[in-house]
Amino acid sequence: MNLTLRVWRQVGPGTPGRMVEYEARDISPDMSFLEMLDLVNERLMERGEMPIAFDHDCREGICGSCSLMINGMAHGPERGTASCQLHMRSFKDGDTISVEPWRARAFPILKDLVVDRGAFDRIIQAGGFITSPTGSAQDANSTLIPKNTIDTVMDAAQCIACGACVAACPNGSASLFTASKITHLGLLPQGQPERYRRALRMVTQMDIEHFGGCTLYGECQEACPKEISIDTITRMNRDFLRATLSEGRGAVAKAD
Numbered sequence: 001m002n003l004t005l006r007v008w009r010q011v012g013p014g015t016p017g018r019m020v021e022y023e024a025r026d027i028s029p030d031m032s033f034l035e036m037l038d039l040v041n042e043r044l045m046e047r048g049e050m051p052i053a054f055d056h057d058c059r060e061g062i063c064g065s066c067s068l069m070i071n072g073m074a075h076g077p078e079r080g081t082a083s084c085q086l087h088m089r090s091f092k093d094g095d096t097i098s099v100e101p102w103r104a105r106a107f108p109i110l111k112d113l114v115v116d117r118g119a120f121d122r123i124i125q126a127g128g129f130i131t132s133p134t135g136s137a138q139d140a141n142s143t144l145i146p147k148n149t150i151d152t153v154m155d156a157a158q159c160i161a162c163g164a165c166v167a168a169c170p171n172g173s174a175s176l177f178t179a180s181k182i183t184h185l186g187l188l189p190q191g192q193p194e195r196y197r198r199a200l201r202m203v204t205q206m207d208i209e210h211f212g213g214c215t216l217y218g219e220c221q222e223a224c225p226k227e228i229s230i231d232t233i234t235r236m237n238r239d240f241l242r243a244t245l246s247e248g249r250g251a252v253a254k255a256d
């Protein structure tokens with residue numbers, strides 16, 4: 001396949017960027033999107049040019065690093081598929097493909113296609129943990145959890161913190177990410193002690209990081225490579241409301 005790439009190039013944070021056109025020739029349809037970028041980069045370096053910076057790690061859909069806006073869609077055209085699992089057979093010979101970083105106020109661009117997703121780490125630090133002792137692996141089986149509950153927990157636990165939900169949302173909201181963590185931990189028996197304080201603190205941190213609010217566009221669940229449902233946002237809002245009604249926002253300061 002021969003393709004034309006239009007790639008966002010930006011030297012560093014706060015510097016102006018622009019779309020730059022590259023020819024990607026002799027691309028195998030069996031290559032992943034990242035392998036195609038690797039090949040383009042090899043050819044750029046052979047010519048003495050700066051390679052395109054992009055984030056990646058596992059390349060098997062589990063780490064959430066590969067944050068690429070492809071043809072205006074977070075993670076590209078395949079539903080339920082992270083950029084690293086997207087293959088070039090999803091495109092046609094002769095296509096022009098635009099590749100951009102996540103665009104959100106809370107995710108500043110570091111270089112080319114790489115953004116700073118530290119805001120997600122700070123939301124997790126605010127409450128994405130449990131403190132009850134869980135024992136060792138075999139002890140997990142001694143805490144019985146209803147099948148329906150664990151199915152919902154495991155669906156939410158699939159979140160890989162990629163940020164596609166934020167990038168796809170017209171409000172730049174991190175609600176799907178935050179709600180998946182709150183759902184995952186808040187439904188487990190081990191997550192009960194901090195359940196409402198967790199919702200209060202994580203949602204408050206989400207606001208501090210300048211993510212937008214959720215107005216139920218639903219773009220997040222369409223873009224999510226793990227197809228996490230916006231039902232989790234309903235659960236987050238319910239826990240958050242209960243926490244604020246019973247304790248008030250001042251409870252966050254008290255919890256600290």
Ligand code: SF4
Pocket residue numbers: 158159160161162163164165166176177180220223224225226227228
């Ligand atoms: S909810 Fe989905 S899109 Fe959002 S960070 Fe988690 S895996 Fe990525």
Ligand code: FES
Pocket residue numbers: 055056057058059060061062063064065066082083084085160
């Ligand atoms: S590189 Fe890990 S999910 Fe894509």
